[in-house]
Amino acid sequence: MAETGKGMGKTLAQSLRESGVSRRGFLKFCTATASMMALPPSMAPAIAQALGKAKRPSVIWLSFQECTGCTESLTRSHSPTVENLIFDYISLDYHHTLQVAAGEGAEAAREAAMRENKGQYIVVVDGSIPLGNPGYSAIAGISNLQMLEETVAGAAAVVAVGTCAAFGGLPHAKPNPTGAVSVSEIVKDKPVVNVSGCPPIPTVITGVLAHFLTFGSLPELDALGRPMAFFGKSIHDRCYRRPFYDKGLYAETFDDEGARKGWCLYRLGCKGPMAYNACATAKWNRGTSWPVESGHGCLGCSEPDFWDAGGFYNALSIPDSDITRQAVYVAGAGVALGAVAGAVNRSKQARAREEHEPVTIDDLDKRP
Amino acid sequence: MSTPVDFLLWVRGPGFDIALVVFIIGILIRLLEVLILGRKPDYAEPRGGELGAGLRTLLTRTLPEPGTFKRSPFTVVGGYIWHIGFFISLFLFVPHIELIDATIGLSWPGIASNLVDAVAAVTLVTLVAMLFSRLTHPVKRLLSGPEDYLSWLVTFLPVMTGYLAYHRMIDPYPLVLGLHILSVEILMVVFPFTKLMHAFTFIIARWYNGAMAGRRGVQS
Incomplete structure (x- = not known):
């Protein structure tokens, strides 16, 4: 990673072959990506072709007011899943948590990546940006705002990963002591994709990068700047417990008969109807489960201001006061x-x- | 009030508080100012009981009077359909029961959400048809004043926004849910001071009509 732009000359297909990934495994990934992005299966060969020819893009990952949960989530895209491969085969030139270099060396890597890939590189941001005192969050003596503005200036696109970067998230929650704002409130002249979630689903971020590599453009976005393929439908609409909602069968407590039978969690505060995300289909931990399947209502973590939207255990329709x-x-x-x-x-x-x-x-x- | 969630929080917080205060105080004032007024004592010897006749009239006046039905079947049938549809949507949809439970601690089983959805659709269509009839029927049009149209509007909006919210036809969801709750709050504020009060006063009026007739030994 210290070697800026390492492997930039090789195509993705070459890099994958060298590290022992079979053509079959690669095609499987392309098919999975096509289906995840709601593209017809006939697109899979086109994706394979485009990805095979794609050069590893330089990615600069900036972490601002965040908890590293987003990075944790992404690194949990379990080996040897193809998400990991894609992640290995982008050129991740700067990432506080994952890079070996520190101090001036790290900043030099970022500056070199920016210089060598001007207009080509992707900036990934996790965490919100404080507009209050710059000292609230600074890296190598550079305020978050300054670093974002400076890094984004030569970028091809910006991906705001996690609800903090996408909408301000927890730092933005009332009373917002640091004056935290989202990436899109600062970056106005570059395409910004919001991959919200606290944390976001690993396959969604790799899906967005795969889309960029395949089509050379960013995917179709919803009104909040999120990729439609993943955020186009609400948790409620994709929920396997939805038939119970329709039938009027609800769990009243977390351990009653309804809860054991897997009935709808609306009365226990599930925010599924207001949350748009791919949890219900992409799931977590290698497709093991997701919050609603584990018996807890959705918190609506992929939505703006979810932290301030009333109690997590209050049904959506209930007023907040006594x-x-x-x-x-x-x-x-x-x-x-x-x-x-x-x-x-x-x-x-x-x-x-x-x-x-x-x-x-x-x-x-x-x-x- | 800068984001949809802020808006939702306002209508679910201070907005609902204000509406609830106006609604409860308004209704109690309207009812008590009539009830406290009382009636002159009737010194005549009663020829029959008040209670049975009063309760019977509560029921009989709920059923359509044959003459009225023959003269204007559309008004009668349409009126029944949307009233019943409105009650089903209001009292048998689980998120609404949840709200009532949180407010007054009373709870009952709901019905399937998609059934409520169908009922709400029928209610909406009927309400539009009723308005159309009111606007086109010469007699109804003559009899209708601004209050009638206001009453129609504040009744129609909660059903319509509820339907939009259920189907998430407006993005983002907190906005459409907020609009739905706001429309109900408008209904709650307007309710005590318009003819919508009939939802409470019809009981007193019908009971009194029946009881008065019963006391005199005549058919009500």
């Missing part, structure tokens, strides 16, 4: 005001009765 107590107080006030209104009406009635003057036929005759 409305029962409030309703009792308000009812008390209502009864009191109603009694006052009633009393006013009664006194009006009594006054009307007192002031009532009987009118006779003679009186009417007298009037002009």
Whole structure:
């Protein structure tokens, strides 16, 4: 990794062959990628051809206000899965956590990669950027904002990995002490892809990179800048527990009969209806499971402001305040005001009765 | 209020609080100011019981009167369809039951969500047809004032936005869910001060009609 742009001359197919990956394994990866990106199977050979010819792009990975969970997630794309291969065969020229070089050497690697691949390299960002005091988060004495602006200037595209980089995430949660913002709030003149999630699914980030290598462009994005192929449908729509929602069968607690039978977790606070992600289909830990399958509702971690969107264990439809107590107080006030209104009406009635003057036929005759 | 989630949090937080205060206080004032007024004591010897007749009339006035049905079947049938559809959507959809449970601690089983979805679709179509009839039928049009159209609108919007939210037809979801909750809050605020109060006062009116007739020994 210290060797900037190592292997840039070789194509991806050459690199894979040299490290013992069979043509068959490579084609399997291409088919999987095609299906993940919701492309027709007939696209797989085209992807294979394009990827085979693709040069390993230089990737600069910037980590700002983050917890390294995104990197943890990506490195858990278990060997020898093809995600790992793709990851090995991009030229990851700068990554705090994964690179060997430190200090000035590390920064020199970043600068060299930027210089040698100007206009070609991909910047991956995890973590949000503090706009408050620059000292809240700095690397080698360079503030996050400055490093992002400087690195993105010569980039082909930017991939914001994780909810912090995509939408501000946890640092952005109220009261946002550092003035944290997302990448797209700063980078306006380059294409930005948001791969949100806390953390994001490993295959989604490799899928985005594969798309870039295959087509030389970024995938179709939704309104929040996320790849449609992965974020086009809600967790709720893809959830295997959805039939129970439709039938009206819900777990009431985490250990009741409904929970054991795998019923819908809506009442336990599942945010599946508002969350868009590929968890239900891509799953986690080599396709082992995903949060809802493990018995816990979705937290909606791929959505903006998920941390502030009410309690994780409150059903989506429930107000946040203590409305029962409030309703009792308000009812008390209502009864009191109603009694006052009633009393006013009664006194009006009594006054009307007192002031009532009987009118006779003679009186009417007298009037002009 | 800068993001859809902020908007959702507002309608689910302060917005709902405000609507609930107006709704509960408004309804109690409207009911109590009538009930406290009372009636003049009736010194005549009663010729029959009030209770049975009152309860019977509550039921009989809920059923369509044959003459009315013959004269305007569309109004009667349409009225039933959307009222029943509205009640099913409101009280048998699980997320709504969840809200009622959180508010007053009462809970009951819901029905299948896609069944509610179908009922809501029928309700929507019927409500539009009812409005169309109101606008085109010369007598109904003459009888209708701004309050009638306002009542229709604040009833229609929660069903429509609920349908949009269920099918996530507006992106992002927090926005459409927020719009749905907001439309219900508007309904709650408008409710006590318009003819929508009939949802509560119909009980008093029908019972009183029946009880009065029962006391006099006549058919109500």
